[in-house]
Amino acid sequence: MRTWLAAGALIALLGAAPAPVNRYPTALGTDLGVTKLIAESDADSAISGVQVFVAAGLDRETASNNGVSALVAECITRTLVDGVPLRDAIAADGGSISYTVDGRSVHYYLEARSEHLGALVTLFAKALTAPDFSAATLAVARASIAARQTGFETNPLSVGIEMFRRSYYATGAGRPALGSSASLAALSSRDVAAFYAANYKRHAVLSSVVGDMTPELGEALRKLASALPDGPVAQVPERAHAIPASAPRIVAHRDVAAPWVVVGFAAPSPSSGDFGAMLVLESLLSDAFDRNSATTLGFLEKSVGAFYLYDSTPASLVVYVNGSQVDPSLALRELLLVSHSLSQRPLGAGTLNRFKAAAEGQFLSDSVNLSDRSYLLGAFASQGLGDDAINAALAALERTTAADVQRVAKAYLQRYIVALVLPRQQ
Amino acid sequence: MTGTRKLWAALLGAALGAAALPARAATGDLPDLGPNVTVGRLPAGGGTVIVRPAQGAPVAAIELWYRAPSTGFGPKPMPAIARLAAQVVAASKPIVGGPLGKTVSEAGGRLAITVYSDSISISAAVPASAARTIVRALTTAYFAPVVTEEGYRAARGEVEQESQISSYDPETVVRDAIFAQLFSAGPQHFPSLGDPKDIAQIGFADVKAFATRAFRSQNATLVVSGAVDSGIADAAVSGRPAEGDDGPEAPATPELAASAAPVTKDFAETVGGYGWIGPAISDTREATAMDFIADYLFRNDDGYVTRQVAEKYPDAMMLGQFITLHDPGVMFVVYSGKDNTPALKALVDDGFAHVQKAMAPATFAAALEAFKYHLLSDLQTPTQIADNFGWYSVEGAAEYAPGANGERGTYFKAADSLTPDFVADVANKYFSKSPVVVTLRPGLAEKTKQQ
Numbered sequence: 001m002r003t004w005l006a007a008g009a010l011i012a013l014l015g016a017a018p019a020p021v022n023r024y025p026t027a028l029g030t031d032l033g034v035t036k037l038i039a040e041s042d043a044d045s046a047i048s049g050v051q052v053f054v055a056a057g058l059d060r061e062t063a064s065n066n067g068v069s070a071l072v073a074e075c076i077t078r079t080l081v082d083g084v085p086l087r088d089a090i091a092a093d094g095g096s097i098s099y100t101v102d103g104r105s106v107h108y109y110l111e112a113r114s115e116h117l118g119a120l121v122t123l124f125a126k127a128l129t130a131p132d133f134s135a136a137t138l139a140v141a142r143a144s145i146a147a148r149q150t151g152f153e154t155n156p157l158s159v160g161i162e163m164f165r166r167s168y169y170a171t172g173a174g175r176p177a178l179g180s181s182a183s184l185a186a187l188s189s190r191d192v193a194a195f196y197a198a199n200y201k202r203h204a205v206l207s208s209v210v211g212d213m214t215p216e217l218g219e220a221l222r223k224l225a226s227a228l229p230d231g232p233v234a235q236v237p238e239r240a241h242a243i244p245a246s247a248p249r250i251v252a253h254r255d256v257a258a259p260w261v262v263v264g265f266a267a268p269s270p271s272s273g274d275f276g277a278m279l280v281l282e283s284l285l286s287d288a289f290d291r292n293s294a295t296t297l298g299f300l301e302k303s304v305g306a307f308y309l310y311d312s313t314p315a316s317l318v319v320y321v322n323g324s325q326v327d328p329s330l331a332l333r334e335l336l337l338v339s340h341s342l343s344q345r346p347l348g349a350g351t352l353n354r355f356k357a358a359a360e361g362q363f364l365s366d367s368v369n370l371s372d373r374s375y376l377l378g379a380f381a382s383q384g385l386g387d388d389a390i391n392a393a394l395a396a397l398e399r400t401t402a403a404d405v406q407r408v409a410k411a412y413l414q415r416y417i418v419a420l421v422l423p424r425q426q
Numbered sequence: 427m428t429g430t431r432k433l434w435a436a437l438l439g440a441a442l443g444a445a446a447l448p449a450r451a452a453t454g455d456l457p458d459l460g461p462n463v464t465v466g467r468l469p470a471g472g473g474t475v476i477v478r479p480a481q482g483a484p485v486a487a488i489e490l491w492y493r494a495p496s497t498g499f500g501p502k503p504m505p506a507i508a509r510l511a512a513q514v515v516a517a518s519k520p521i522v523g524g525p526l527g528k529t530v531s532e533a534g535g536r537l538a539i540t541v542y543s544d545s546i547s548i549s550a551a552v553p554a555s556a557a558r559t560i561v562r563a564l565t566t567a568y569f570a571p572v573v574t575e576e577g578y579r580a581a582r583g584e585v586e587q588e589s590q591i592s593s594y595d596p597e598t599v600v601r602d603a604i605f606a607q608l609f610s611a612g613p614q615h616f617p618s619l620g621d622p623k624d625i626a627q628i629g630f631a632d633v634k635a636f637a638t639r640a641f642r643s644q645n646a647t648l649v650v651s652g653a654v655d656s657g658i659a660d661a662a663v664s665g666r667p668a669e670g671d672d673g674p675e676a677p678a679t680p681e682l683a684a685s686a687a688p689v690t691k692d693f694a695e696t697v698g699g700y701g702w703i704g705p706a707i708s709d710t711r712e713a714t715a716m717d718f719i720a721d722y723l724f725r726n727d728d729g730y731v732t733r734q735v736a737e738k739y740p741d742a743m744m745l746g747q748f749i750t751l752h753d754p755g756v757m758f759v760v761y762s763g764k765d766n767t768p769a770l771k772a773l774v775d776d777g778f779a780h781v782q783k784a785m786a787p788a789t790f791a792a793a794l795e796a797f798k799y800h801l802l803s804d805l806q807t808p809t810q811i812a813d814n815f816g817w818y819s820v821e822g823a824a825e826y827a828p829g830a831n832g833e834r835g836t837y838f839k840a841a842d843s844l845t846p847d848f849v850a851d852v853a854n855k856y857f858s859k860s861p862v863v864v865t866l867r868p869g870l871a872e873k874t875k876q877q
Contacts, residue, residue, distance in 0.1 A: 022484035022553045022653075042482040044462070046802045046832065091728050092792035094799035111803060140737075147740025210482075287531075293584055294517035294527035294577075296536035301587070354532055357553075361534020364553050368483045368807045 022364060022394060027208075027377055029387035032218065035205045035225035038377050038387050039213040048211025049111040049370030050121065051378045052128075052224070056199035057105040059236045059312070061172035067145065067179015068187055068195045072131070073099040073106050074141035075192065079127035086127040095120045100375075103173035103312025104238075107378065109371050118216030125224035131196060133189045142184050149178050156254060156421040157299065160262030161307070161318050163250050163419035168264055170239040173312040202228040208378030210370045238313040240266065243415040251420045258324035261332055262419040265412050267317040270310050271384035276396035277408035278317065280352070281342065282308040283359035284405075285319050288338060289331060304331055311379065317412065332418070339416075342409035346402035360397055457824040459815070460831035464656040470664035472569070472643035476815045477659055478651040478829065480808060486557035486652035487808035489549040490568050491816035494640035496541050496618035498632070503613070506620030507628050509541040510585045511637040512548055515567055517584075518577030525577065526567040533560060543605070543613040545820040546640075551809050554653035561650060561661040569643040569665025573634045586622040593621060596697040597745065600760040600864050604701030607686040607862040608756065614680050642666070647819045652808030680753070686862040693866030697762040698771050700861040705852075706753035707823045713755055714840035715852040716748040720757065721797045723777045728796075731777035738773075739766045746774075752821045757856065781853040784846040798841055801828045 027040040056069055077087045077097055090097045095112030097120075108128075112120050152158050165174040179187075202225045209217065243266060268274035289304035299305050303326035306319045321331040347355070367376050367390065380389030456465045456474065464477040497503035516526045516537060523529065530537040535552030548568060552560045592598045602617040609615045643665030650658050682703065705712035723731045724746035735744045742763030749756045761770040785793065805811055811829050818827035828837040 022555050024483060025481060042480075044481050045806070047799070047806060088728070091796050094795040096799075096803070112799060113802065143740065144736070147736070150741055292528070292580070294513050294525060294537070294581055295539055295584070296527075296531065300591070357532060357534040359534075361536070361553050364483060364485050364534070365536060365551055368485055368551075368809075370806055373483060 021398070022360065024373070024390050026391065027388045029381070030218065032222040032225065034202045034222065035207065037207045037209065037218060037221055038381050038389075039209040040373065040377055040390075041213055042211055045211040045370075046113060047111060047370065048114040048117050048209060048213075048217070049109060049374045050117060050207055050209045050217065050221070051107045051109050051371075051374040052121075052124070052221070053105045053107045053206045053208070053378050053382060054200060055105055055204040055233055056195070057101055057173075058103050058175055058177060059171045059173045059238065060195070060199055060234075061175060063175070064183075065187060065191055065195060066172070066175045066183040068192055069101045069106050070145050070178050071138070071141055071184065071187055071192050072196050072200075073101065073108065074145055075133050075137050076108075076127050076131045078137050078141055079130070079132040081123050081126045086123065089123055090120050093120060093123070097124065101177045103169075104382070105379075107375065109374070111370060114212035114214060117211075118214055118220040121217060121220035121224060125220065125227055128200070128224065129227040133192045133196070135189055138187075138189055138192065142187075145178050145184060146181055149176075149181065152178065154255065156256045156260040157262070157320055159252060159254055160260055160320060160419045160421045161264075161309075163252055163421070164262055164264030164318060164417050165312075165316070167248065167250055167417050167419075168240050168243070168266070168316060169312065170241050171237055173238075198234070200228055201231050201233050202226060203230075204228075204233045206378055206382055208374045208381065210374040210377065240314045240316075243417055245415055247416055247418060249418045249420060251422060253422050253424045256421060256423050258322070259328050259423065260323055260421040261321040261328045262421070263319045263321075263332065263335060264417045264419065265317045265319075265415070267308060267310070267315040267412055268408070269313050269315050269383055270380050270389075270393060273396075274404070274408045274411070275393065276398070276400035277404040278308055278412070279359045279363060279397050280355050280400055280405050281409060281413070282306045282317060283362055284342070284355045285335070285338070286362070287355075287358060289326075289334065301325070304335065310383070313383065336416075339409065339413040343406060343413060346406045349402070352402045352405065356397060356400060360394065363394070363397065457819075457830070459824060459827070459829075460835060462832075463815075463830065464659075466659060468565075468643050468646065468648060468659070468662055468665075470643065470667065472662075472665060473646040473648070474819065474824075475648040475659040475662065476650070476819065476824070477654065477656050478649075478811050478815065479654055479656055480652055480811065482653070483807075484554040484653045485551060485808055486554050486560075486650060486654050487549065487551050487812040488557065488560050488564055489547050489649045489812045489816050490564055491545060491547045491647040491649065491820050492640055492645055493545050493820050494645070495613040496543050496546070497613045497616050498636055499639055503616050504628055504632060505616045505618070505624045506541075506585065506589065507632060507636050508546045508640065509539065509588075509619055510581060510625060510628055511573075511633045511640065512539045512541070512546055513581035513585050514573050514577045514633050515571045515637055515641060516548070517581040518572050518574040520567075520572040523563075526563055529563045530560060535560060541618045543616075543618050547813070547816055549809065549812070557650070557652070557654045557658060558661040561648075561658055562663060565643070565648065565662040565665065568641045568646070569663055571637040571641045573630075573637050575630060578630045578633055582625060582628075586625050589619050589622050589625055592619055594694070596693065596695070596743070596762055596866060597760050599691065599693060599866060600697060600699035601758055603689045603691060603864040604699060604758050604862050605756070607689055607864075608683060608701055608703060609680050610683040611681040647816060649812040649816045649819070651811040651815075682754075686860075688863040688865070690865045690867065690870065692868070692870035694868055695762055695866070696764065696767045696868065697760065697866040698767055699758065699760040699864040700774065701756055701758040701864070702856050702859065702861045704748055704755035704757050704856050706755065707750055707818075707821050707826060708753070710823075710826055710836055710840045711843055711848070712852050713748075713750055714837065715844055715849050716755060716757060716856070717750065718794070718797050718841065718844055718849060719781050719853060720746050720748040721800055722793045723781065724759070725796070725800060730780060731773050734773050735761075735763075735770060739763045739770065742766060742770055744770060744774075750818075750821065752823075778853070778857045782850055782857060784850040787846065790846045790849070794841065794844060798833075798838065801837070801841070805829050
């Protein structure tokens with residue numbers, strides 16, 4: 001009888017098996033002595049990617065040296081290593097290097113066949129620890145960054161987000177990632193060297209790897225950090241201005257065909273218990289206004305979209321309205337009504353599940369390639385989500401309840417800044 | 427500046443297809459794509475199914491590829507009918523359940539449809555937990571397509587808008603102009619997406635007839651990649667049985683133009699472009715050499731040409747690509763840099779002259795290493811892997827897909843067989859002929875009106 005009961009219980013358990021959950025391979029942290037490495041292993045990956053984060057991002061810039069973080073990074077990729085510019089040496093060895101400046105860090109991304117990646121990190125370390133900030137290299141680096149600025153300025157969404165960030169952040173985190181033509185022109189070799197000397201310390205480095213974590217790669221990363229000077233990493237304030245209840249408006253004119261509106265809100269950091277709920281709100285605000293398209297729309301085709309920006313602390317949420325698709329005034333009014341409504345009553349179970357699924361799908365599809373995964377792993381870990389940070393974020397999303405969404409909407413979506421990017425003739 | 431290192435045309439949105447492709451999908455042997463790839467048949471006499479499980483992100487790419495002319499099966503070409511028909515199927519609500527687009531979106535996925543001259547792909551990228559559900563939903567929708575008037579109305583507006591947006595894209599406009607000149611008839615002669623006027627002329631009955639004829643299990647290649655098990659193809663449905671008029675479509679033999687005159691068209695900015703006929707996909711060594719040349723000259727920011735462009739004209743747009751096709755392939759280049767466009771042309775000319783001479787051994791070795799890395803790097807996501815298998819399958823050479831058999835496969839062997847002399851010979855063979863030259867300029871329409 002007991003056997004029958006046990007079998008019955010087993011069948012019931014099997015029948016009630018939980019739905020499969022989506023998880024990345026478990027990421028593990030390794031203390032390399034002078035620095036930390038977090039790795040997520042894809043055993044069948046022919047290539048691997050590593051992000052080397054240096055705490056030398058926008059939040060360490062001042063108004064007078066805006067753009068210096070990017071200039072340092074650009075010079076490093078152009079520094080001669082064994083007589084060849086670093087980026088060329090890496091390309092010739094069958095790899096690639098790129099960098100991104102964000103609010104809290106500059107992160108260098110290297111990618112290559114897994115068995116070559118350690119050797120390429122060693123090449124990178126040579127340039128990182130002995131960069132060339134000569135006037136000639138600086139001039140080429142400045143021109144390269146200026147070209148990227150031009151592309152940035154012609155994108156109304158980028159312009160609108162930057163306007164909001166400038167207004168929201170009380171630190172360098174709100175400044176343009178690539179500086180401005182004027183600020184870059186004013187930066188001398190001495191300024192660049194000073195920023196490097198102040199921030200490129202061994203304890204300012206964190207690395208994250210996705211792919212095949214070889215012992216050679218671990219050793220190369222340990223040596224890279226060890227070769228940087230010791231010394232304390234200065235703490236920087238992570239502050240934002242309180243958003244006034246008056247909903248300030250900022251206006252800029254650009255060569256754009258139609259007006260764009262960017263509405264910026266404060267948002268919780270990834271380590272906050274509110275993170276999952278804000279992901280749901282991002283998804284909801286991104287999809288709630290769009291016509292029912294049979295295929296998934298790109299950001300240019302959408303009338304309204306949302307981005308949860310958690311590269312800086314505090315984080316923020318921006319919702320954009322594309323004036324070429326919808327009347328911006330009408331969409332803005334509807335957006336604010338929805339934001340208010342979300343804070344007033346909880347979502348129904350069906351709606352919550354739908355938007356949780358959409359939020360999870362969006363999160364996953366933004367973190368598929370090696371570059372995005374390794375970035376997220378390091379960025380989340382540095383914000384306190386632990387070593388297995390991406391899976392922790394997914395778990396936070398799964399735990400989110402309707403009450404969480406309502407509470408977070410109430411806490412964050414009631415105050416906002418409106419940035420308007422208008423065509424020049426308007 | 428934009429370069430490109432995509433070695434197949436999955437992201438290009440247009441290409442030409444096959445003359446008489448091997449009927450492998452319906453009757454022949456299954457290709458051997460390596461130990462990590464399961465190849466089989468769709469149920470009830472359907473086409474091929476390719477499953478490539480991969481570790482990593484918990485996502486799956488599920489793609490259906492069809493060989494079908496973008497201009498329709500009838501004698502009168504209807505540009506965009508394939509694109510519109512696929513969109514109508516995704517938008518139409520069947521008797522049971524919701525439209526496919528809604529099903530994918532509610533699973534947290536993204537649905538995309540990409541049309542080429544002779545083929546079309548319907549692609550869903552979804553969380554892995556939803557993969558089985560979406561394999562079933564996608565095959566249900568496209569193996570026995572339901573086409574409703576409501577779906578037709580919604581889809582037509584969407585495809586018109588897509589067409590409008592693509593008409594502002596210089597790459598699309600130049601590529602379409604090059605193909606129109608290189609080929610004198612057949613689907614390759616026409617833009618695969620058409621313009622809004624073309625789309626407005628396609629009626630509901632046309633769409634229904636096309637969907638019924640083109641979207642059949644027997645004509646499909648299903649590719650699944652990502653965090654899935656190799657048995658996921660079990661979730662595919664059988665589809666409707668083959669009917670008398672369901673046989674393989676008449677071969678769409680590309681008709682090469684006897685000569686190609688230069689083309690000048692009105693556009694918002696000054697843009698230039700070239701196009702040459704290249705080797706067929708069956709000539710794997712030559713086709714791989716052309717991919718290598720495109721990578722060497724035009725890869726992002728560090729190609730022989732793109733590097734000079736980045737340094738001298740950082741605001742300019744420049745891209746070049748060899749489109750690997752059944753027969754023949756096409757090399758094309760497009761560039762734009764306002765007043766500097768003539769100077770860009772000089773850099774492109776210099777690049778093509780440069781590759782007609784054998785490279786120094788060290789330069790060649792570095793370029794080949796970089797090329798192979800770019801191939802691997804372009805196969806890192808489930809969608810890239812699925813695109814790769816789907817594209818090479820519909821072009822009739824699945825085993826030549828760079829993802830097949832990894833670095834021991836046909837493609838990498840062809841890459842390893844390249845030498846500086848061989849690459850120079852291939853460049854001479856194809857680029858010493860006159861290319862199709864396309865020039866886009868502002869103000870031409872106004873001038874024509876005044877005349």
